[in-house]
Amino acid sequence: MSKKQKSTIDPVVIIMFGVVFLAISFALLLFQSQENNGITIASSSGAWGQIVVAFVTGITTGGLSCLAVQGGLLASSLAHQIEQDYLVNMPQTHKRKRGEAGRQVAAPRTSSALPIFLFLAAKLVTYTLLGALLGWLGSYLSLSPTTRAMLMIAIGIFMVGNALRMFNVHPIFRYFSIEPPKFITRYIRKTAKGTDTATPLLLGALTVFIPCGVTQAMMATALGTGNAAQGAALMFAFILGTSPVFFIVAYLATELGARLEKFFMRFVAVVVLVLGFVTLNGGLNVLGSPFSFNNLTSGLLPSSSSLSSSDASSVQAAAPDGQLILRVQSSGYFPRTLKAPANKFLILNLITNQTYSCARDFVIPALNYYQLLAATGTAQVTIPPQAAGTKLFFTCSMGMYTGQIIFE
Amino acid sequence: MIKKTFSVPDMHCSNCSMKLESIEDDLPGVKGINASYHKQQMVVEFDEKQVSDEQIIAAAKKKGYQAVLA
Numbered sequence: 001m002s003k004k005q006k007s008t009i010d011p012v013v014i015i016m017f018g019v020v021f022l023a024i025s026f027a028l029l030l031f032q033s034q035e036n037n038g039i040t041i042a043s044s045s046g047a048w049g050q051i052v053v054a055f056v057t058g059i060t061t062g063g064l065s066c067l068a069v070q071g072g073l074l075a076s077s078l079a080h081q082i083e084q085d086y087l088v089n090m091p092q093t094h095k096r097k098r099g100e101a102g103r104q105v106a107a108p109r110t111s112s113a114l115p116i117f118l119f120l121a122a123k124l125v126t127y128t129l130l131g132a133l134l135g136w137l138g139s140y141l142s143l144s145p146t147t148r149a150m151l152m153i154a155i156g157i158f159m160v161g162n163a164l165r166m167f168n169v170h171p172i173f174r175y176f177s178i179e180p181p182k183f184i185t186r187y188i189r190k191t192a193k194g195t196d197t198a199t200p201l202l203l204g205a206l207t208v209f210i211p212c213g214v215t216q217a218m219m220a221t222a223l224g225t226g227n228a229a230q231g232a233a234l235m236f237a238f239i240l241g242t243s244p245v246f247f248i249v250a251y252l253a254t255e256l257g258a259r260l261e262k263f264f265m266r267f268v269a270v271v272v273l274v275l276g277f278v279t280l281n282g283g284l285n286v287l288g289s290p291f292s293f294n295n296l297t298s299g300l301l302p303s304s305s306s307l308s309s310s311d312a313s314s315v316q317a318a319a320p321d322g323q324l325i326l327r328v329q330s331s332g333y334f335p336r337t338l339k340a341p342a343n344k345f346l347i348l349n350l351i352t353n354q355t356y357s358c359a360r361d362f363v364i365p366a367l368n369y370y371q372l373l374a375a376t377g378t379a380q381v382t383i384p385p386q387a388a389g390t391k392l393f394f395t396c397s398m399g400m401y402t403g404q405i406i407f408e
Numbered sequence: 409m410i411k412k413t414f415s416v417p418d419m420h421c422s423n424c425s426m427k428l429e430s431i432e433d434d435l436p437g438v439k440g441i442n443a444s445y446h447k448q449q450m451v452v453e454f455d456e457k458q459v460s461d462e463q464i465i466a467a468a469k470k471k472g473y474q475a476v477l478a
Contacts, residue, residue, distance in 0.1 A: 166420075168420075171448075174445060174446050174448075175446055177421060177422050177445060177446075179422045179425065179444070179445060179446065182442070185425070185426045185429065186429070
């Protein structure tokens with residue numbers, strides 16, 4: 001391929017890198033505040049915390065996942081298209097169209113940054129509208145923990161399958177890549193031929209038809225909000241978070257070529273594989289499966305898994321009156337392992353104290369118990385008699401924080 | 409008009425099929441292309457008086473793919 005002649009730095013690039021810098025600084029500040037003060041980000045409200053988490057998810061993993069799992073790599077396609085247009089329009093390399101070439105000298109394309117920027121802006125608007133729609137739909141239905149678990153497991157399998165596809169492990173994994181219907185690809189292709197500003201805008205809007213795994217998970221969360229404004233804000237924050245990574249990769253793919261894109265794809269495949277397993281594991285937790293990573297390891301190493309607890313004892317036994325106490329904190333459940341007498345009714349006291357993470361969404365899958373706990377307060381759960389040796393797993397609704405009650 | 413199937417083993421995503429299908433806009437005589445990432449192939453409908461297999465293979469190569477007549 002011919003070498004491109006770089007003239008000046010595109011102002012859009014400077015603006016975008018500014019946005020990237022600000023976004024990363026914002027994310028780092030958030031992480032720091034979490035470390036220093038516990039989870040203070042959500043101190044004003046749980047909804048705001050969810051939005052911040054969506055943004056951080058977007059900036060850390062969503063952008064890469066979007067690029068990977070969309071399969072079609074629409075942004076990259078756009079970038080290639082721009083590159084081709086750029087090369088075709090360069091009068092030095094293609095002298096065939098004399099009249100047209102002369103015209104191009106007067107108005108040369110300066111960079112691929114502006115179309116990618118427009119593409120991302122359109123994507124942001126479209127997904128925000130989608131978030132509003134999902135939130136509105138969510139107000140008419142509620143996702144039970146089991147449905148959510150099945151959704152997470154399906155998304156996890158989808159992501160792992162896609163990562164294996166990217167590693168070219170076996171031809172069967174190609175079927176994890178969703179091929180959009182021909183009429184859509186044909187329409188996108190015809191649209192991509194345009195060089196006006198409407199083209200990237202339309203292409204950005206069309207990405208709504210090929211969401212990636214993390215985006216799909218976020219869409220499920222937006223559905224779970226049951227509120228149009230909150231759903232829109234959630235998707236806005238998430239897509240805003242994905243934009244810097246999306247922009248950088250798409251821009252570099254245009255500017256530095258396919259070799260770098262391949263390198264990025266390897267990296268993306270690794271990230272998606274890890275994310276896929278994390279999602280799958282979360283789904284298994286919400287389902288109360290003993291085969292999730294957390295539950296398997298807590299069974300093997302009961303004491304070490306609870307060392308992070310601030311309690312004096314990592315394993316707590318039930319009081320003589322059958323009362324169990326579980327402290328629900330923003331960083332998880334303490335103690336993680338409770339011991340209880342078998343064949344006896346028990347009362348589990350869930351104590352929250354300025355708890356704002358998803359630990360508040362408390363689930364006991366085996367009892368089909370689900371409760372959104374108050375940020376500060378005590379909730380009681382009656383546990384029916386269980387046979388000796390039974391392990392009752394509990395988790396947050398995202399499958400992130402887990403624990404168990406062992407009956408003996 | 410005839411239809412021929414070309415194997416394209418180096419397609420690595422669904423976007424590749426979109427790129428290969430764009431050959432129909434570039435090569436006069438090609439009526440339509442149906443490329444599939446899943447099957448790693450493209451079915452080309454073309455007028456053999458206007459365009460040859462070699463030209464189609466060359467057009468695919470220009471897009472970055474090694475097409476072989478199946």
